[in-house]
Amino acid sequence: MQDISEQILSLEYDPSRANAAYASQSEAYREGHAAALIQAADAIDATPDAALAAITFGLTLGCEVANFLDLWVGGDFETIRAEWPNAPEELYVGADTLFEPASAA
Incomplete structure (x- = not known):
């Protein structure tokens, strides 16, 4: 099983999509950051307790x-x-x- 920190660090993002979908770079950053936090939370929730x-x-x-x-x-x-x-x-x-x-x- 892959370590949870490795899972979080390996989360992928698509900067070209962010640049095309958002009006500003800061908005793209906020949305990308929020998406990464959601993915990290999902990975943690999937980890056995x-x-x-x-x-x-x-x-x-x-x-x-x-x-x-x-x-x-x-x-x-x-x-x-x-x-x-x-x-x-x-x-x-x-x-x-x-x-x-x-x-x-």
């Missing part, structure tokens, strides 16, 4: 939830993988910088 996945999984653990969430917030993903190998990948995406999806391996 690791915190929600961690909380959802943690709630299935009963009395171990506090320990699990402490480890997750502290970034101790190695321990989480060792103690809860059935934890869903979604709780690592964006939270663990070393995470590689199983489909990419």
